[in-house]
Amino acid sequence: MHELGIANEILDAALFEADRHAAKKVTSILLRVGVLRAIEPGNLSFLFEHIARGTPAEGARLEIVEEPVRVECAACGVSEVRTFTPDCPRCKGSGVTVTGGDSLSVLSLDIDV
Ligand SMILES: [Zn+2]
Numbered sequence: 001m002h003e004l005g006i007a008n009e010i011l012d013a014a015l016f017e018a019d020r021h022a023a024k025k026v027t028s029i030l031l032r033v034g035v036l037r038a039i040e041p042g043n044l045s046f047l048f049e050h051i052a053r054g055t056p057a058e059g060a061r062l063e064i065v066e067e068p069v070r071v072e073c074a075a076c077g078v079s080e081v082r083t084f085t086p087d088c089p090r091c092k093g094s095g096v097t098v099t100g101g102d103s104l105s106v107l108s109l110d111i112d113v
Pocket residue numbers: 073074075076077088089090091092093
């Protein structure tokens with residue numbers, strides 16, 4: 001159940017920001033999550049709701065922006081895919097650089113002060 005660890009990280013980040021801005025309430029949280037983290041958004045929201053109970057982030061809505069995997073091929077340029085691949089998805093060449101797809105960050109928060 002790796003979503004629980006992720007939900008905890010999000011809650012920590014949200015509460016830290018809420019505290020920094022002396023916010024009474026966090027209303028929504030915009031997240032960037034890499035597709036390689038294989039998050040089930042419904043599951044994550046459910047867990048977050050549970051652990052945020054009794055904190056200023058109680059009832060906050062999670063909005064998730066997915067970050068694709070970027071495959072850079074010398075011949076084809078950049079492709080974006082949803083699963084890890086050691087080859088270029090277009091020409092099947094192996095001389096590629098694979099980046100992204102594994103981030104987890106809080107992009108912004110909506111708060112009430
Ligand atoms: Zn290619």
